[in-house]
Amino acid sequence: MGDFSAQDEGAQEDQLRATRGEGSPDADAQDRRVAGTPQTRLAKQLMALTFMRTGELIAARWGEFDLIAAEWRIPAERMKMRTPHIVPLSTQAVEVLATLSELRPS
Numbered sequence: 001m002g003d004f005s006a007q008d009e010g011a012q013e014d015q016l017r018a019t020r021g022e023g024s025p026d027a028d029a030q031d032r033r034v035a036g037t038p039q040t041r042l043a044k045q046l047m048a049l050t051f052m053r054t055g056e057l058i059a060a061r062w063g064e065f066d067l068i069a070a071e072w073r074i075p076a077e078r079m080k081m082r083t084p085h086i087v088p089l090s091t092q093a094v095e096v097l098a099t100l101s102e103l104r105p106s
Contacts (some may be wrong), residue, residue, distance in 0.1 A: 042100050049093040062101070067094050 035046075047057055056074065065072050072087040079085050089097070 024096075039100060039103055044090050046096045046100075047091060049089050049090055052087060062104075065089075065097055067097060070094055074093065 039048075043057060046052075047054065051073065056078070059078055060072070060074075060083075064074060067089070070089040070091075070093075072089055074085040074087065076082050076084045
């Protein structure tokens with residue numbers, strides 16, 4: 001095991017700040033380097049926040065999302081077990097969906 005050096009501790013604090021999205025210029029630069037459109041980057045972020053599979057997100061319809069109740073209600077016919085599935089949405093996921101909504105064509 002061993003002792004942590006001050007450098008290790010500083011690196012851990014930097015990682016935690018980046019994970020929380022606390023103004024790291026490196027995080028902003030990394031976001032710009034990720035391949036794809038803004039919609040693709042937001043979709044990847046939404047998948048990470050909801051733990052949903054790519055196919056489930058691709059098949060999603062705007063009517064399934066209730067941003068006020070912070071829920072994504074997936075109908076039974078799209079689920080493997082043929083039962084409806086309710087995905088609770090974090091504040092961050094709601095923000096991503098709101099941004100995606102603004103990027104939709106009129």
